[in-house]
Amino acid sequence: xxxxxxxxxxxxxxxxxxxxxxxxxxxxxxxxxxxxxxxxxxxxxxxxxxxxxxxxxxxxxxxxxxxxxxxxxxxxxxxxxxxxxxxxxxxxxxxxxxxxxxxxxxxxxxxxxxxxxxxxxxxxxxxxxxxxxxxxxxxxxxxxxxxxxxxxxxxxxxxxxxxxxxxxxxxxxxxxxxxxxxxxxxxxxxxxxxxxxxxxxxxxxxxxxxxxxxxxxxxxxxxxxxxxxxxxxxxxxxxxxxxxxxxxxxxxxxxxxxxxxxxxxxxxxxxxxxxxxxxxxxxxxxxxxxxxxxxxxxxxxxxxxxxxxxxxxxxxxxxxxxxxxxxxxxxxxxxx
Amino acid sequence: xxxxxxxxxxxxxxxxxxxxxxxxxxxxxxxxxxxxxxxxxxxxxxxxxxxxxxxxxxxxxxxxxxxxxxxxxxxxxxxxxxxxxxxxxxxxxxxxxxxxxxxxxxxxxxxxxxxxxxxxxxxxxxxxxxxxxxxxxxxxxxxxxxxxxxxxxxxxxxxxxxxxxxxxxxxxxxxxxxxxxxxxxxxxxxxxxxxxxxxxxxxxxxxxxxxxxxxxxxxxxxxxxxxxxxxxxxxxxxxxxxxxxxxxxxxxxx
Numbered sequence: 001x002x003x004x005x006x007x008x009x010x011x012x013x014x015x016x017x018x019x020x021x022x023x024x025x026x027x028x029x030x031x032x033x034x035x036x037x038x039x040x041x042x043x044x045x046x047x048x049x050x051x052x053x054x055x056x057x058x059x060x061x062x063x064x065x066x067x068x069x070x071x072x073x074x075x076x077x078x079x080x081x082x083x084x085x086x087x088x089x090x091x092x093x094x095x096x097x098x099x100x101x102x103x104x105x106x107x108x109x110x111x112x113x114x115x116x117x118x119x120x121x122x123x124x125x126x127x128x129x130x131x132x133x134x135x136x137x138x139x140x141x142x143x144x145x146x147x148x149x150x151x152x153x154x155x156x157x158x159x160x161x162x163x164x165x166x167x168x169x170x171x172x173x174x175x176x177x178x179x180x181x182x183x184x185x186x187x188x189x190x191x192x193x194x195x196x197x198x199x200x201x202x203x204x205x206x207x208x209x210x211x212x213x214x215x216x217x218x219x220x221x222x223x224x225x226x227x228x229x230x231x232x233x234x235x236x237x238x239x240x241x242x243x244x245x246x247x248x249x250x251x252x253x254x255x256x257x258x259x260x261x262x263x264x265x266x267x268x269x270x271x272x273x274x275x276x277x278x279x280x281x282x283x284x285x286x287x288x289x290x291x292x293x294x295x296x297x298x299x300x301x302x303x304x305x306x307x308x309x310x311x312x313x314x315x316x317x318x319x320x321x322x323x324x325x326x327x328x329x330x331x332x333x334x335x336x
Numbered sequence: 337x338x339x340x341x342x343x344x345x346x347x348x349x350x351x352x353x354x355x356x357x358x359x360x361x362x363x364x365x366x367x368x369x370x371x372x373x374x375x376x377x378x379x380x381x382x383x384x385x386x387x388x389x390x391x392x393x394x395x396x397x398x399x400x401x402x403x404x405x406x407x408x409x410x411x412x413x414x415x416x417x418x419x420x421x422x423x424x425x426x427x428x429x430x431x432x433x434x435x436x437x438x439x440x441x442x443x444x445x446x447x448x449x450x451x452x453x454x455x456x457x458x459x460x461x462x463x464x465x466x467x468x469x470x471x472x473x474x475x476x477x478x479x480x481x482x483x484x485x486x487x488x489x490x491x492x493x494x495x496x497x498x499x500x501x502x503x504x505x506x507x508x509x510x511x512x513x514x515x516x517x518x519x520x521x522x523x524x525x526x527x528x529x530x531x532x533x534x535x536x537x538x539x540x541x542x543x544x545x546x547x548x549x550x551x552x553x554x555x556x557x558x559x560x561x562x563x564x565x566x567x568x569x570x571x572x573x574x575x576x577x578x579x580x581x582x583x584x585x586x587x588x589x590x
Contacts, residue, residue: 069421069590073424073425074424093429093430094427094428095426097426097427101425102425104421105419106418110351110419121342121346124342125339125342125343125426125427127339273477286543
């Protein structure tokens, strides 16, 4: 079902079920999932507003895919509630599947089918108007540079082409809720930009979108809001500027000295006052400060007095990786 | 309903693209009847009239069993090749998904069984449309029951195709060998016959023989057999529908 039809469906469904219209496109309440003794999700409370791109950021094993699989009714939660456009994913799974589309992390299967026939099958399952189907498929395949490969067997597609085909399924469907699980892993840089632009286009056409990723650049390019997931729990959720502002200090200053950084120099710099967080390794000092323009002159003077010669200074904004590190104590690429 | 048929048509198209397997199945059936069946028929002809006919129907019932097993294997392969999560994300109910699998299974069975059935009936000089249709209905019901059993079993074996295959080999040995596909119940020793009444193939084979006009003295009561075959079909399909709805999970993810 396309989003143009599903706005009314959403209201109808909620009225039928006697619930008040839900403000969220997606809502989970105390959602948990266990695999044996392993907790994949632990009491997750998570919401996505209608018409936004919500990026779920987390390392492998953080519970991203489990959450998406529950939302699209493939997995059942161990406890808690999950709703998609107000519809409970456990109680009314078929209705949920009618309003959502998912591009899976691993594009597998359909080994002996051609991309064009895979998309035709997908379009027919989601009742895409047969009169428009062929044009829509052709346009989407051309947009994602799959048209030349339309008659190859799926098993002969490259990893990047297979991922683009996953994305194409959701694009032709134009669902009310579109889910992309690591949509650009294995895709080259040019292909990534194409996919990202198409995802934003889908949002602009009215779809609500969830993207799960562990790529900082992808998150920064796409996100209206970011939810950081760590060990099956929501750590924080906000817009990227607000998340970056939340780190102690808003700027990162990296200073290369000609000699190794001494403990005394670090002490002196800590004594300069203000909201500052310092770390050093070898000749490099890294400082998170609130205002680099105030702190750098003080730092250069203190270094001069301490006899430490500065080779170079770089001032950058914190990345989402820094945000993740700040909130979880671990880097995105660290093992769970 | 339209989506269920679309999904079923997708599975059937895959099935029809594997024509070689059908030709091989028919060839194997012909070879089995021509060599083993005709020899066995000569050996036992003094006690069972027209044993070749009896054997031919038994062999078709085994084909029905194998086709039902194929559905379970097909299901497990969906999971292992990564297609199952995709199918589970489509807007069909779990019951509809199961129905699509059953349509696939029945089509598979009918394609494999119909030519041998016509061949056997023609060979024994008893080829009538009425007989062929009733025999197909009987085997169709049996096929649904076997499909239900296999789909239910396939979830047990979801973690491994190898486990499923091993399990199936054991089940096949029990269900086929302790049934009446090769020998009438009345000739079975008393320590085997109680076991054979638990095999659905016993009832499917004897019911099919009865509708084709085989001597009822060598068969189980046809009304009882029809009731059991129908009951197994309804029961196992309901069970597998419940399993699909309540238990099935397409993928484990972190």
